[in-house]
Amino acid sequence: MRQAIYGVITFVALGAAFYAGTYFPHASPTVSAAPEPKSEQTILPADAEIKRLQLDQLCAQSAETYAKENALTGIADQSELQHFYNSRLGKCLVMVSSFTKAGPAADSYAYTYISLNDAARGTDYGDFHGQVGPRGGPVRETVSLCSMFPDGRTLKSCATKDEWRAYVDSMMHD
Numbered sequence: 001m002r003q004a005i006y007g008v009i010t011f012v013a014l015g016a017a018f019y020a021g022t023y024f025p026h027a028s029p030t031v032s033a034a035p036e037p038k039s040e041q042t043i044l045p046a047d048a049e050i051k052r053l054q055l056d057q058l059c060a061q062s063a064e065t066y067a068k069e070n071a072l073t074g075i076a077d078q079s080e081l082q083h084f085y086n087s088r089l090g091k092c093l094v095m096v097s098s099f100t101k102a103g104p105a106a107d108s109y110a111y112t113y114i115s116l117n118d119a120a121r122g123t124d125y126g127d128f129h130g131q132v133g134p135r136g137g138p139v140r141e142t143v144s145l146c147s148m149f150p151d152g153r154t155l156k157s158c159a160t161k162d163e164w165r166a167y168v169d170s171m172m173h174d
Helices: 002-023 045-069 161-171
Strands: 078-086 091-100 110-118 124-133 140-148
Touching: 045 078, 045 091, 110 161, 124 161, 140 161
Parallel strands: none
Antiparallel strands: 078 091, 091 110, 110 124, 124 140
């Protein structure tokens, strides 16, 4: 279909130049040859979107498998699993967040554990551990561990939950 349309456009353009040269002899027709279609395969936006959806689906399956194999869900009062295929890194990232509620004692704390990993290889990209409490006193949130590994190897520490969130946003979005 593209070749047929391409041929019609080329024919019309050359016909217009012939027409202009015949009826307007003093006009110098300026016809440039139409560019040849590229021989290499180009990815159309729809093709790129289909590939992206396929990678996302595979990533979701890998994330579920990773969570099951590493017993990361069901170990806390509430667990949440998120996945994202990071095309910049070419990696399927899985983020597991676990929350435990504060106990009935006045001095008990609620805990948050968040890990960011490569679902296929298990490479650690970061960990966050925080606590909120105590239940019976002035409530404050403290960070007990905040580590980031942007390249999967080099440690970069963070001190606040906001720093952690900014890091995760940069990893979980292209």
